[in-house]
Amino acid sequence: MTRSVWLKADGDVGDWERRKERIVAGLEAGVDWVLVDETDVARVRDLGDVNVAAFRADADLVEDAEPEGTTADAYVVGKNGEGDGTVDLPPDFSGSADLSTLRRDGDAPQGAYVRIFDEEYEGFAEAAADEAEYTIVVAEDWTIIPLENLIARIGSETDLIAGVTTAEEAQTAFETLEIGADGVLLDADSPDEIRATCEVRDAADREHLELQYAEVTAVERTGMADRVCVDTGSLMEGDEGMLVGSMSRGLFFVHAETAESPYVASRPFRVNAGAVHAYARSPGGGTQYLSELASGDEVQVVDTDGDTREVVVGRVKIEKRPMFRVQAEVEAEEGVDRIETLLQNAETIKIHTREGRTAVTDLEAGDEVLVYYEDVARHFGEAVEESIIEK
Structure with a gap:
């Protein structure tokens, strides 16, 4: 398994200058992905060569009309929607706008963003994983148990990305159930913390040989x-x-x-x-x-x-x-x-x-x-x- 580090740098982080400092620190540390709002994709492209994922609020995933340089490598749904609790989850997830968006055809890979408030949101993350290439889960109170449950239930059809705030949490995410998450979404400003998280990723990927x-x-x-x-x-x-x-x-x-x-x-x-x-x-x-x-x-x-x-x-x-x-x-x-x-x-x-x-x-x-x-x-x-x- 190849692990990945995603860096959260959307509008929730702060103004552009703060987001820019975080992104630059991530580029220097070697993060694999930067997750931003769709309006910041071109700005990230100007800063360096990195995979860019973008939160997209609307359900239109057709990119033909987008100017060159503004197309993300992946689009993520769930922010300001059902995934983060802004909109209530529908019964049995029928009629879910987020799931409907994930089922739409599009050229770019698609991701789901789900904050885990309780068991119902665990179930929603599991349902989203059936449709998404990347499933990003951010646990609110309990962190280990929801991740264990999702690792056990979700198959290889999606990459499970766990929300973390420190390198120590990233290491735990990579080691959970001896399988670990495929990646982590790091929400941190400190260049040292970002660098340490990338080092944890590298260590998790390393092979050990019996000499x-x-x-x-x-x-x-x-x-x-x-x-x-x-x-x-x-x-x-x-x-x-x-x-x-x-x-x-x-x-x-x-x-x-x-x-x-x-x-x-x-x-x-x-x-x-x-x-x-x-x-x-x-x-x-x-x-x-x-x-x-x-x-x-x-x-x-x-x-x-x-x-x-x-x-x-x-x-x-x-x-x-x-x-x-x-x-x-x-x-x-x-x-x-x-x-x-x-x-x-x-x-x-x-x-x-x-x-x-x-x-x-x-x-x-x-x-x-x-x-x-x-x-x-x-x-x-x-x-x-x-x-x-x-x-």
């Missing part, structure tokens, strides 16, 4: 090969690196160049990842050849505990360098399996052993190195149920 140790059985010089340095647009920590290897089922943990050296300065944005043929693990569990990476691609960074995050490639450097072949054996379900990779013959290339960060030039048979092992075959980087022999 293990494999015993090194051979380290040998192989001559020259085309080596790939992956320079990312982010600074990495001392315990972070990438997973790379000659066999997609067994990837070696290679540290980023965060350590100081008597010979070269640290480059904490770089992973000297190995030869062009090698696989690197990518976000979502696939793999990519190192030779195919290019500026703008996303790669997966992992730390020694197995926690991952995604970073953008800024540059890839491919140069001829002397290499080592590192071979190791890992415990698998059907016995011991052999995995290997090619790494540059240089003191600055570090892998992780039981003793910690270790230069590949100091690596010996019998050492145990950190790896990620997944006993599956891959076709074009995707896991498949197929028998493939890699040597």
Whole structure:
């Protein structure tokens, strides 16, 4: 599941200057959506590139007559209507203007906005979810119980967006029932709170990998090969690196160049990842050849505990360098399996052993190195149920 952060910036927030400050803070923090009144869509477009959702009071969702730049990416009904309690809910929701609007055909995705005052409004949110692509729910007094009920009842046909006012509430929303909301609608001015909420979203999306140790059985010089340095647009920590290897089922943990050296300065944005043929693990569990990476691609960074995050490639450097072949054996379900990779013959290339960060030039048979092992075959980087022999 990919989580999202929506930022509330409609007229209820205050005048345009206040709304503008909130929106700018959201753009800088990396929010996914900004929710505004329909009259502010063009203003948001002028501030930056972000998905814009707009409250629309009328039932006309035809956009042909709208000037260029004023069309929202999604339209939301419920404000100043039945969804927020301005208009009473009809019996059994028959004759609901909000639901009728959601059922109308339109080019833009549609969303429903519902404030949860009691069980009746829970039911209305559930009914709206059958029609809406996005269902935004803002609980008034009770917050956890209505969200639990809606997560349990609403299927995958809609994205459930929970109203929150802090990053702490956002974390709870993402963790409720171990499934969590698809997104949160944040109502906060503080740039720090907005940034922290986006960080909570990122943490909720991150994959955790079970890393293990494999015993090194051979380290040998192989001559020259085309080596790939992956320079990312982010600074990495001392315990972070990438997973790379000659066999997609067994990837070696290679540290980023965060350590100081008597010979070269640290480059904490770089992973000297190995030869062009090698696989690197990518976000979502696939793999990519190192030779195919290019500026703008996303790669997966992992730390020694197995926690991952995604970073953008800024540059890839491919140069001829002397290499080592590192071979190791890992415990698998059907016995011991052999995995290997090619790494540059240089003191600055570090892998992780039981003793910690270790230069590949100091690596010996019998050492145990950190790896990620997944006993599956891959076709074009995707896991498949197929028998493939890699040597």
